[in-house]
Amino acid sequence: MALPLPPGLTPPEVAFLCEMELVTVIPRQRLDGLELLGGPTPPLTPPLRANLPLWLALLLKRQRRCNILAPPWLHPASLTSILETETEHSKAAFSPAPKLPPKSLSSSSQLTLSPPFLPSSTADSRADALPFHWMEMGELLLSGAADDIADADLVRRLLRDLREVRMAKVRAGVEVLDAGGGVQMNGVGGMEVAEGRAFIGGVVDGLRRIGASREQVKREREAEERERGLANTADDDYDAMDL
Amino acid sequence: MSSYYDIDAILTDAQKVLCTFELTVPGLGYIDGNEGGDMKQGTKVELPLWLGEMLAVSQNISSSPLITLDLPTALAPRVLNALKADPRTVDLRALAPHFYALSARMLELFEDDELVEVLTETFKARSASIADQAHNPRGALGDGADFLRGLDENERQLFRAAHDSSKAVKAWMADLKKG
Numbered sequence: 532m533a534l535p536l537p538p539g540l541t542p543p544e545v546a547f548l549c550e551m552e553l554v555t556v557i558p559r560q561r562l563d564g565l566e567l568l569g570g571p572t573p574p575l576t577p578p579l580r581a582n583l584p585l586w587l588a589l590l591l592k593r594q595r596r597c598n599i600l601a602p603p604w605l606h607p608a609s610l611t612s613i614l615e616t617e618t619e620h621s622k623a624a625f626s627p628a629p630k631l632p633p634k635s636l637s638s639s640s641q642l643t644l645s646p647p648f649l650p651s652s653t654a655d656s657r658a659d660a661l662p663f664h665w666m667e668m669g670e671l672l673l674s675g676a677a678d679d680i681a682d683a684d685l686v687r688r689l690l691r692d693l694r695e696v697r698m699a700k701v702r703a704g705v706e707v708l709d710a711g712g713g714v715q716m717n718g719v720g721g722m723e724v725a726e727g728r729a730f731i732g733g734v735v736d737g738l739r740r741i742g743a744s745r746e747q748v749k750r751e752r753e754a755e756e757r758e759r760g761l762a763n764t765a766d767d768d769y770d771a772m773d774l
Numbered sequence: 775m776s777s778y779y780d781i782d783a784i785l786t787d788a789q790k791v792l793c794t795f796e797l798t799v800p801g802l803g804y805i806d807g808n809e810g811g812d813m814k815q816g817t818k819v820e821l822p823l824w825l826g827e828m829l830a831v832s833q834n835i836s837s838s839p840l841i842t843l844d845l846p847t848a849l850a851p852r853v854l855n856a857l858k859a860d861p862r863t864v865d866l867r868a869l870a871p872h873f874y875a876l877s878a879r880m881l882e883l884f885e886d887d888e889l890v891e892v893l894t895e896t897f898k899a900r901s902a903s904i905a906d907q908a909h910n911p912r913g914a915l916g917d918g919a920d921f922l923r924g925l926d927e928n929e930r931q932l933f934r935a936a937h938d939s940s941k942a943v944k945a946w947m948a949d950l951k952k953g
Contacts, residue, residue, distance in 0.1 A: 541942060542942050542943045542945070542946035543946055543949075546946060546950075670947055670950055671950065674950045674951055698909065698940075702902060702905040702906065702909070703902065705898065705901050705902050705905060706898050706899070706901075706902050722943060725939070725943070726939045726940060726942075726943050727939070728939070729935035729936065729938065729939045730901075730905055730908070730932060730935050730936035730939065732935075733931065733932045733935050733936075734897075734898075734901045734932065737874060737897055737901070737928055737932070738894060738897060738898070740874065740875070740878045741874060741877065741878055741881070741890060741893045741894055741897060742890055742894060743878060743881070743882075744878070744881035744882050744885065744890065745881075745887065745890050748885060
């Protein structure tokens with residue numbers, strides 16, 4: 532029995548993962564720290580900024596208990612410059628993901644943080660790069676906290692433009708695909724992966740099926756060569772096996 | 775190999791390929807419309823792939839194979855030249871509803887690097903068009919209609935996949951606005 536859902540994540544699932552990202556809020560009310568499964572939240576004291584998970588921030592925002600500080604990359608100016616990079620400077624590649632912070636020597640813990648666990652949408656994140664969850668974060672903030680975003684309509688339009696430009700690139704990547712090869716997907720966001728997965732997977736599958744016979748021939752030839760090579764260098768191989 | 779119950783694989787096997795009889799078979803003339811007669815040596819008939827493959831591959835130790843297979847008309851040089859010229863304008867569905875699956879099966883029997891090359895390039899070029907059409911909301915009605923009608927079964931599934939995933943994202947966005 533086939534699973535009703537296609538492989539990979541559906542858009543609501545990607546958005547759910549995005550809600551774990553930290554955002555910066557300015558609380559309007561005092562709130563003690565909460566012991567959540569994802570770790571304790573900082574206590575909220577009105578004029579001081581704090582980082583909360585997106586879902587909690589949106590909940591408090593809906594109850595008018597806080598304001599959300601939009602991440603720097605969600606400002607119209609940074610989005611415009613990113614869009615320009617996408618369309619003018621790197622026509623083939625995606626704009627790069629935010630750089631990893633330099634590894635601090637003091638925290639010698641064995642935990643190395645990588646993108647999903649790095650705050651990429653807080654107030655002190657970088658303004659010139661789109662994080663992994665850019666599309667989901669942008670849409671969620673625009674729908675839940677539009678009044679906290681400078682020039683929300685322009686931001687909405689820029690996000691739409693970015694999405695179009697980048698999806699066109701994902702599709703153009705299909706032309707350079709190969710049965711065994713890959714396509715450069717650095718900097719592609721979570722929602723874009725979810726959207727492109729079914730199609731790109733289908734194309735690779737089709738190419739593999741067409742090239743299957745050639746692949747078979749190649750494999751046979753390689754096996755043959757390996758056998759011949761084995762016969763020639765039998766002694767060396769026995770040595771290697773002893774090791 | 776595809777699954778035993780895969781309906782696409784079954785339909786692929788039912789497609790006709792060109793076969794030439796190497797022996798005269800008494801009483802088999804009805805296949806060629808010659809009721810009660812014999813199947814003459816050298817007669818060309820179109821047989822389903824599953825039958826043609828069986829007869830061509832299985833052979834007695836002493837004799838030559840009963841029939842020889844040829845490439846189906848869907849993979850004739852004329853078609854390949856058209857695909858080389860412009861992959862997008864060829865109506866693959868009219869040639870064979872399971873064009874790529876049929877080609878893959880034929881490539882298991884024949885080794886033909888040029889055919890692999892042409893088919894790979896065709897598939898890539900057409901996939902890119904399919905993606906564009908799937909994201910264009912009016913693509914299926916406007917000038918893309920002819921192209922979409924000519925997609926083979928595999929390409930139709932691709933179109934559906936691309937269309938469904940972009941629809942899912944749009945539905946999520948619309949959901950977000952509602953509540």
